[in-house]
Amino acid sequence: MEAGTCDNAAAGAPFVEKSSGHGDSSGGSDEEKRTMQRAAAAGVVECGSRMKRLFGFEREDLSSWHRLVCLLNRPADPASLGIFRFLFGMVMAIDITQERGLSHLDYKYLDGAPVCRFPLLNFLQPLPLDYMYLVYVVMFFGAIGIMLGCFYRLACLMFISTYWYVFFLDKTTWNNHSYLYGLIGFQLTIMDANRYWSIDGLRSPKKRNAQVPLWNYTLLRSQVCIFIVYFIAGIKKLDADWVEGYSMSYLAHHWLFDPFRMILPNEMVSLLVVHGGGLCLDLSAGYLLFFDATRPYGIFFVSYFHCMNSQLFNIGMFSYTMLATSPLFCYPDWPRRFFAHFPCFLRPVTVFV
Template sequence: MKEKKEMIVKTTNKTTFESLFGFSLDECKRWRSLVTLLCRPMDPASLGIMRIVFGLLMVIDIPQERGLGHADVRFQQNVCYFPFFNFLQPLPIQWMFVVYGFMWLGAFGIMLGFLYRLSCFLFMVPYWYIFLLDKTSWNNHSYLYGLISVMFFLCDANRYWSVDGLLWKSCRNSHVPLWNYTVFRFQVFLVYFYAGIKKLDLDWMFGYSMTNLSKKWVFDPFRLLMTDDQIDLYIVHLGGLTLDMFAGFLLFFDKTRPLAFFFVGSFHFMNSQMFSIGMFSYTMLATMLIYCYADWPRLLFRKCPQWIKIVLPSDDAIQTSSYCIYSKEDIKPENRKKKTNESKSKDAPSNKPPPTAPGFTHQIWTFIVLTYIATQLVLPFSHGLTKGYNNWTNGLYGYSWDMMVHRWSTQHIRITYVDKKTGDVGYLAPDAFNNERHSRWSAHADMVKQYGTCLADRLKQYDLEDIELYFDIWKSLNQRFQQRMFDPRVNILEAEWHPFKKTSYVEPLLVDLSGWREKLDQIKDQLDNHTDVVFVADFPGLYLENFVQEDLSNTSITVLAGEILVELVDRKENYTLSVNQSMQLPPDEFHNIHTISEVPSCYMYMFVNTTDIDYEKKFREYEEYFNMTKNCTDNCAEKSSNLTKKFANDPKRDHYDQRIAKREERQQKIQLPAWSKFFKFISFKLDIFRRSFTLIGGAVKCMVLQQNFEEFLTSVYESESSAGNNSPEPGTSPAEISVNI
């Protein structure tokens, strides 16, 4: 009775703050009390479930989004790469498969909780190596996976439902310090909250970042009450902003957690259906459980039928741990004696009293945790320090939690080289010596510099030893005008780039013209379906060189702001245009657009592709005849003969047939029953896994037997080709396909 009374008094003496947050402010004011708080003993159950789910998701993700299934294409030889550190380079492809193999084994070990710390190391090191190899593939969720791997490496997530617990009694069902949960809860909270802060950007708040997302089927319920434009603005943009800002808070507090589970869970489910982001949505769904009480798995498993408890973890008393700090109340002799008696049949490792005061180890771990937290708080806003990575947006995409805020479109990339010895000028295809995956390089000054250096090295095999390289890259950010990103007059090979200095060759984003976007949308809405328009802005003193193709009839240019000079190169004629003035541009000729005003010029190209119009017209006519022949009930032979005669000399007839065949194939896929679609989906995924492990096994086998791995790859490609699967030609590199000198 006395114990019960003391418990009531202790509970009622809690402050409102302590009731809400689970700790008091006094515990954070002194170092010793803070260490004691962060090393408070916690049930390992919830952390163990998180470990199992994350390991399983990575086992599934590595052959797919992490790139194991197509590593032979991704890491080809003689291709330019964009590593974070220039000394990092891909290993020979055979060894890259070995690296992937270790990473997969690490993920599998994390899932099982087998040799846990070693498994975390095997996953973490290859993961960060592959991640840092290629900045063009960075995104926020890939970065988050890497952080989670570090957190698991630091934490003791093998204390519950693990193989290690079966092998070693000391770690079986033992307490974990509170900081194990703190780092995960903090990191997930930060992902949401910082994503919300980044969405306070005006482009996001006014709906320019993610347009046309409302057309996805997941928004069908909203379409009953709202238009697509309203869904894009209020649900996607403003709703996404609100959710990110408050999701972490809603998850943290007990009373609001059910509400958070509904809205945050719905959000991630919708994302999984709209975007190809691998296991990210399911990982974030799993992280929601880390906010629940740490013993929720035990409470759930206790309600399971007896027959299923055979495969579930035992519900033994939790062991004490030297990594935790216990209150003296918890280790009173009578309490320890009681717990010892309860644990005797459960192989309790020892009767050594657990620590009741912070030791050196506790303080070291607390320092590591606080350092990690401080780093993650500062890093997303470190752009004032890492100025070299700032372009139109701050820093490299992928670690700032600015998810979906920036949408890019690329209008034009021209790479010009000048041979210093001969003065010869030539042009390179933008993807020369470049894997198709590496498309993000053109929006970042550091990667432009890396690509230029790599191109200069690769071009030496074409006897171009001493060259200059110039990049003319036109992009639009969030529906603004197309404009230059980098100064086309700067030789990239001689340009200075430093991670902590502002890059001189980056042209500024013309934010003063952002207000034009509404008017540009109005202009687009007034055009018919056959007319295309491109909006361009350029800086004073620069010019745009362009060529009007022969099939682009009725091409005109209209000035919206500033003043330009139109130079018709072949005709040697110049025309000056001011605001609202237009002129027709002759087809099949070059022209230059010079900005001669003191302020940036804005103009638009309007053109009609007559070739496409004629093609669509003939295709519709062919399609009509084709359907008449296909669905005929009488005089079929005559109708088929008429079809053949009418289109006998049409060079596009084979293309018409291919287009109709593809359309019918798509319709057949749509009409397939759900079970058939499911089995096709599973078969496709299994093929990826089969290919992944075939290539890993082949790499190891060739190493052990000292066989030629290229010959093994060739045999795999031949096997896939005979089976009807698409595979790269052995030995083919992008450089052999796309170099155009």
């Protein structure tokens, strides 16, 4: 019995201890699980917060089509879009008189002047000269209407309809930035860019400062500023002639590169600055502009790049148009914060704000 008792006790002791230990372990395991769950939840929140700080949205916003649509329709401040609309309209009004040819229209559409038509668009013919002046006047007033935000939709239609007509009349005048102007004009037509700094906003209190969907900014930032202009231009520069420094070696002799020639020979200026710098900037500019931490550097290098291009090449208003797109990557309310620093006696200047 004692032995049995002892055996039972001995057998029971480990059992009780094991049971107790198992209970403690189970309790500890449950506690550990709860702790791990809380840590995981905190990690998800931290990760989500970090992602939102970097990209402006949470990972869950991309988890389904419905969430993505909700994200793209999230209300955003119209201020930055309104400033871009104003600048784009102003630049286009200047471009119409210069690169579009309003100042020399009689020479551009002389009877019998050789032309090269676009494929499948051979049926397009220029109107008589008097009517071509009318077409350009409509396009010019459309650009002015976009700039002022006055009868905005009508102004956009006036601009893009006449712009694309003139664009498709002559293939020899085609270039990338001319195509870009028409594309931006079309995009502005479907956007609500007249909610800030616009005459339409003064005429209609419902439109003034009304928020716009986030996709208005997303479309311009991604399609125009990253892929079409910068990133694709960088990919095109990956050919052997550009990478090895032969495409534009003559640019190294321009006075703009005098500071670089103080420390580098012409050959290295051409290879490293002209070709290497242009390649790296085009491939990285969109991403530098996208993130808060790198945006100041991106704006600096992009602005320097376009200011140089305005002096190096005869490309009309393209450099200034691209300078106008850079602030689109900043927070949408940056104009309000900027104008808030104006002294009181200058506040009437910001009557549209």
